[in-house]
Amino acid sequence: MTWHAALHHCQQNGLPHVLATQVSALGSTPREPGARMVITPDSVIDTLGGGTFEWQTIETARRHLAGGHTGFHLEAFSLGGRSGQCCGGFVNVMLEVFPGARTHLAVFGAGHVGQAIMALSHPLPWHRHWFDSRPESLASVEPAPRLATHRLNDPAAAVRSLPSDCHVLVLTHSHDEDYALVNALCERDDLGSIGLIGSQSKWHSFKRRLQRAGNSEAALERVRCPIGTLGQGKLQDKTPYSIALSTVAELLTLADAPASLADHRGLESAALKPLFDDFKELDIP
Template sequence: MNISDTTHWSCALAQLQQQGTAHVLVSLLSCAGSTPREPGSKMVVTLDDTFDTLGGGNVEYQLIARARAMLSNGERSCCLERLALGVQANQCCGGHVAVLLEPFAGASMQVALFGAGHVGTALQQLLTTLPWRVDWYDSRASAVDTAAQQAGPRTRVFQLEGDPAAHRLAPHSHCVVMTHDHSEDERLIEYLLQQPHIASIGLIGSATKWARFRHRLKARGFSDAQLDSVRCPIASAAIGHKLPAEIALGIAAELLTLAPGERETTTLRGLAHADLETITQLLNRTEQPS
C-alpha cells in the first residue's frame, strides 16, 4: 500500500497504523498572533516521509526534526512544544504556537523473508496475524506477483535482484532465508553477514547444507563468531514434520522467542500534569485582538 506525500493527514494516519509503520501525529493546539495555520491543523511524520502540513517554514522543519528524534529514540509518551515563531523559528510572523506530538510505535518486530515458495507463503500467512512488519523477497517474477496478491496489510513484496545490496533492508530485521535455489541462499547469507544492523539470520535446510555453506564462507574470510550467528537448521520444533504449514509454524515459534518482550517497566502516563494545565489554559483562552 503506497501513500502519497500529498495524502491528507487522516488518510495517512489510518494507512500507517494499518501497515504498522512508526509515526508521530503533530497537532496545532493553539495560536497567538500571526501564524501560518489555524488550531486543529495536523500533519503526520515518519522517519522518511511527511503527510499534510502545518504551514511550512522553519517551525515546521523544527517540529519534523523533533518528531523524527522521538521515533529514532523510541519515545512513547506524547509531548507539548511551545514555539515563538520569530525568536525560535526565525520567521517573519511574530506569533506563538503550541503543538502536541503523539508518537505511535508501529510494529513490534521487523522480519525480512527471502523466498515465496510453499513454506514462505505459509509463514507469511502466519506472520500477518501478528503485530509485525514483513518485507517479502523473491527473485522470480511469477512468485512475486503471486505473493503480492496474498500479502497482508503489513507485508511489502519485492523482487530480489541479482545483487542483494540493491535492496535496503529495514534496520534490526530478523532475516529468514528460504529461497528455491541453494546458491541464492548462500549469496544472501554472505550479504546478510556483512550488514551491521541485522537482528538475526535464520536459514532453512539441513545441517549438511549449512556445513557446506560454512566451509565456503569461512574460506572467504568470515569468522567463527559471525558464522555461529546463523541459525541452521531453523524450526527445530518442526523437525520430523514435512508439511509447509508445520515447518512455518516452527519458524514462527522460533521468531517469537526472538521478539522483544514488554518494553515498559512503568505505566505510561501521557503528558505531565503541568502540560495538561497549559493545554487547558490555551484552549480556553479567548484571543484578544492585536
C-alpha cells in the same frame, strides 16, 4: 489529501510520521481545539492554521522524528511570544510521534514455507522483502503494505541491498542458492539475525564448506539452522504451516523489543501541570 487519509496511509505502510493535534485554545487562535495535521519527514498534510506557529510545530515534530523521540509530546505556543504572531492567543499542541516500521524481514524463497511465513507476518508492522529466482513464483503475489518483491538474480548483490538490522530467512528451492546466500550473509555483521531452513546435518555440511571459504567462527555462529525451534531442538510437526508459525514466533523474540511500556502510557502529570499554570497566568479577554 486530508489528515485522516494521510494518517491511514502512514499507519498502513509503516511510515514515520507525527499526528499534531491542537488540544486547547485561549483567546484569539487560528484554529479551534481538535484541529489536526500529519507531519512526515518530507511532507505536511492539513493545517493548524498556518503562520510561524505552524512552522514551529512542523520543525519540532521533525526534530522528534529525527531524534527517535517516540510517544507523546506537549508543546505550548503563545501566539505573540514564541510564535511571533499577532493573534495574542495561547494554544497547546499534542504531538504523537510514530517511528514507523523498524523491523525489516527478508525472505529468500517463495515455496510453501515462504508463502506461509508471508501470510502469517502480513498483519505485523514489518517491512518485508521477498526474493525468489523463479520468475513464476512471485508473479501472482498481490501488492500489500510494507511488502517488496524481487527477482533473485545475484545472491551477493541481493544481500548487499538489505538494510542494516534486517532479519533474514533463507529457504529457497535450491541448496546451491541457499549456500551462496548464507556465504554472502556471513560477510555482513550488521544484520539482525540469519536463519537457514534445513536439518542439523544440512548445517554441518554447509558449515564445513563455509569454513573452507574463509568465514570466521563468529560469523557462522550467527546462523540459526534449523529455524523455528526456539532453541528447543527438532520440530515434531514439519508441515509448512507449522514451520512457518514457529519461525514467525521465533522472529518475534529476535526482533527489536518495543520501547518500554512507560514510554507509551501517556504524559506524566508533571508535563500537564504547566498547561494549566499557563492558563491561570494568562489574562486574555
